[in-house]
Amino acid sequence: MNSNLPFQSQNLSGWGRYPSLTCRVFRPERGRDLDALAGVLPRGMGRSYGDAALDEIGGVAIMPRMNRLLAFDDEDGLLEAEAGLSLAEVGDLFMARGWFLPVTPGTKFVSLGGAIAADVHGKNHHVDGCLSRHVEGLELLTVDGNRHWCSRTDNPEWFLATIGGLGLTGTITRVKLRLMRIPGPWLKVQHHAAPNLERVFQMLSDSSVTEPYTVAWIDCLASGKNLGRSVFMTGEHIEANRSGGDLLLGPGLKVPFDLPSWILNPVGLRAFNALFYRLQGYKTKPFLSDFDSFFYPLDKIGSWNRIYGKKGLIQYQCVLPEACSFEGMTRILEAISAAGAASFLAVLKRMGDSGEGMLSFPMPGFTLALDLPFRGESTLNLTQRLDELVLRYGGRINLCKDACLAPASFRGMYPKFGDWLRIKAELDPKWVLNSALARRLQLDRGL
Amino acid sequence: MRKTLILGATSLVAERAALKLAGPGASFVLAARDLEACRAAAANLGLRTGARTQAMAFDATDTSSHSAFLDRVIAFLGGLDLVIILTGAMGEDPASLDPRIALPILQTNFIGLVSILGLVATQLETQGHGSIVCAGSVAGDRGRQSNFVYGSAKGGLALYLQGLRNRLSAKGIRVITMKFGFLDTAMTFGKRGIFAAASPEAAGTRLVNALDKGSDIVYYPGFWRLIMFIIRLIPEPIFKRMKL
Numbered sequence: 001m002n003s004n005l006p007f008q009s010q011n012l013s014g015w016g017r018y019p020s021l022t023c024r025v026f027r028p029e030r031g032r033d034l035d036a037l038a039g040v041l042p043r044g045m046g047r048s049y050g051d052a053a054l055d056e057i058g059g060v061a062i063m064p065r066m067n068r069l070l071a072f073d074d075e076d077g078l079l080e081a082e083a084g085l086s087l088a089e090v091g092d093l094f095m096a097r098g099w100f101l102p103v104t105p106g107t108k109f110v111s112l113g114g115a116i117a118a119d120v121h122g123k124n125h126h127v128d129g130c131l132s133r134h135v136e137g138l139e140l141l142t143v144d145g146n147r148h149w150c151s152r153t154d155n156p157e158w159f160l161a162t163i164g165g166l167g168l169t170g171t172i173t174r175v176k177l178r179l180m181r182i183p184g185p186w187l188k189v190q191h192h193a194a195p196n197l198e199r200v201f202q203m204l205s206d207s208s209v210t211e212p213y214t215v216a217w218i219d220c221l222a223s224g225k226n227l228g229r230s231v232f233m234t235g236e237h238i239e240a241n242r243s244g245g246d247l248l249l250g251p252g253l254k255v256p257f258d259l260p261s262w263i264l265n266p267v268g269l270r271a272f273n274a275l276f277y278r279l280q281g282y283k284t285k286p287f288l289s290d291f292d293s294f295f296y297p298l299d300k301i302g303s304w305n306r307i308y309g310k311k312g313l314i315q316y317q318c319v320l321p322e323a324c325s326f327e328g329m330t331r332i333l334e335a336i337s338a339a340g341a342a343s344f345l346a347v348l349k350r351m352g353d354s355g356e357g358m359l360s361f362p363m364p365g366f367t368l369a370l371d372l373p374f375r376g377e378s379t380l381n382l383t384q385r386l387d388e389l390v391l392r393y394g395g396r397i398n399l400c401k402d403a404c405l406a407p408a409s410f411r412g413m414y415p416k417f418g419d420w421l422r423i424k425a426e427l428d429p430k431w432v433l434n435s436a437l438a439r440r441l442q443l444d445r446g447l
Numbered sequence: 448m449r450k451t452l453i454l455g456a457t458s459l460v461a462e463r464a465a466l467k468l469a470g471p472g473a474s475f476v477l478a479a480r481d482l483e484a485c486r487a488a489a490a491n492l493g494l495r496t497g498a499r500t501q502a503m504a505f506d507a508t509d510t511s512s513h514s515a516f517l518d519r520v521i522a523f524l525g526g527l528d529l530v531i532i533l534t535g536a537m538g539e540d541p542a543s544l545d546p547r548i549a550l551p552i553l554q555t556n557f558i559g560l561v562s563i564l565g566l567v568a569t570q571l572e573t574q575g576h577g578s579i580v581c582a583g584s585v586a587g588d589r590g591r592q593s594n595f596v597y598g599s600a601k602g603g604l605a606l607y608l609q610g611l612r613n614r615l616s617a618k619g620i621r622v623i624t625m626k627f628g629f630l631d632t633a634m635t636f637g638k639r640g641i642f643a644a645a646s647p648e649a650a651g652t653r654l655v656n657a658l659d660k661g662s663d664i665v666y667y668p669g670f671w672r673l674i675m676f677i678i679r680l681i682p683e684p685i686f687k688r689m690k691l
């Protein structure tokens with residue numbers, strides 16, 4: 001592309017550190033810098049895992065300096081901000097005023113624009129949907145250099161192609177997001193031990209659970225009768241203070257678990273996962289947790305992705321439709337367990353409605369996410385086997401975490417890809433705006 | 448609370464310095480040529496700190512507008528306690544012999560500032576209190592073939608500020624010259640020959656600290672004071688043959 005803006009050549013990767021590519025990096029500081037970068041792939045905070053925010057040909061525009069607050073309505077919680085603003089900053093700035101993100105992913109080091117382009121979800125997906133559900137609108141800088149307001153009423157198709165569109169429809173420059181009123185920074189959390197997969201499915205599906213946040217940490221190294229052994233966790237915002245009233249601040253739950261790096265070997269991992277199950281699963285009483293510990297346990301460990309070494313990791317996240325979820329997850333967990341490939345606890349979660357975006361990941365059913373330390377060919381073979389299972393059960397892979405999916409499998413998983421392509425052709429017929437992910441999945445070749 | 452005018456308010460150093468200075472009750476006019484970027488900076492400052500903020504357009508080269516501009520600033524703020532000037536631009540070639548390129552560099556970095564600084568100084572002198580912080584550059588410490596047009600503007604500005612400091616000190620009015628070395632901004636990002644670039648946050652903090660301390664001329668990062676001291680010591684017969 002164009003642009004007289006200075007750039008730096010950097011070796012870049014996603015959070016999984018695989019793959020790694022040398023890209024030209026642009027760093028806009030204000031609105032008119034962005035105009036010069038129309039057609040360059042936007043990259044938020046680099047927390048997508050694979051190759052979604054890499055472009056070794058056109059370069060990437062990183063957004064940490066486009067983080068200004070533009071407006072906030074204290075009555076209805078409507079926040080307008082530049083898209084480089086991080087969720088961490090939103091939390092820090094608005095928690096004290098009684099507002100919080102209506103949906104948050106498992107890390108707060110994500111930009112608003114990146115969160116929308118990846119159509120992220122959180123522990124409350126089954127009730128509150130994706131973050132994008134709470135986005136009133138966004139400004140899209142398209143390849144031709146024009147800016148367009150996109151929402152459910154203005155340019156609705158462009159809006160739906162941009163949500164989950166992985167930055168390929170243009171640069172999200174401004175966002176209007178409705179925050180949620182909360183009573184304070186505290187959550188009431190409860191853990192339940194689930195000795196096997198069947199039990200954790202029951203817990204995740206239990207309609208009498210009223211807490212909006214539910215998730216299960218699952219031990220992917222367990223097998224046989226222990227397959228799917230999990231700790232099911234629920235959480236809800238409550239009015240409390242540090243003394244907690246009836247609730248005690250969970251001991252050791254400032255960080256729910258400490259993660260020493262020496263644990264990264266097969267024996268250590270197995271022991272760690274088993275210990276976690278014992279300690280966390282048998283906390284019978286509800287306890288008090290601050291929002292950072294509850295929503296972002298891994299953020300406290302800093303660059304935890306580095307413990308997998310230079311080769312990095314693949315974060316494998318799939319979702320399977322409700323009806324065949326149990327059978328499918330059993331097969332998937334068996335395959336992972338047999339390969340002895342998983343490391344730390346994985347996350348199992350029930351999902352609600354399908355995402356609105358044409359390339360949104362969520363669908364009603366269950367989603368599993370886990371880290372696979374990257375070991376070259378054997379890891380790629382495993383993900384390919386898993387992809388086949390996911391396809392067979394009618395599920396899909398989360399693109400913002402993916403680094404391995406094959407073009408044909410992608411097409412089998414994303415039925416609205418044709419709609420998305422039509423919009424892409426409208427906005428960028430020559431595929432000026434591209435990414436390593438788009439090339440890998442051959443998105444420009446059409447259906 | 449403090450009433451502050453910032454010129455060149457869309458520079459990242461200005462934005463960060465303003466965040467350090469601001470708090471509920473403080474008020475700011477953020478001015479620069481790019482009014483839209485000023486509006487974003489002003490909204491951001493107000494929402495993050497609770498300060499009262501206003502964006503205004505300011506063009507250093509349009510000197511005929513300066514008097515009316517300052518009147519509007521003072522009307523909004525209800526007074527004037529602090530003026531921070533961070534305008535400036537290298538231009539397309541900071542060592543050009545082409546008058547069409549060289550003269551605008553002087554307009555932006557020197558003549559325009561002499562205009563607004565004079566008006567500001569008159570105001571502060573009349574009211575008998577206030578402070579001025581103005582960005583110079585290490586480029587103004589010695590004429591070098593790589594940037595001497597820009598450098599001469601900054602050097603002239605430094606002399607002007609020195610004289611102004613001399614005049615206003617009797618009234619207790621501070622004039623601080625900030626001499627920035629490399630900062631990690633769009634001006635230096637990815638360029639060759641840049642080393643130890645300081646973050647705009649740190650530069651903004653240093654600027655605010657200079658107000659609290661008694662400094663007159665501040666080099667930031669601080670080691671530039673030593674570098675420029677040495678460069679100034681080199682005898683001209685040797686210096687003229689050097690490539691700097």
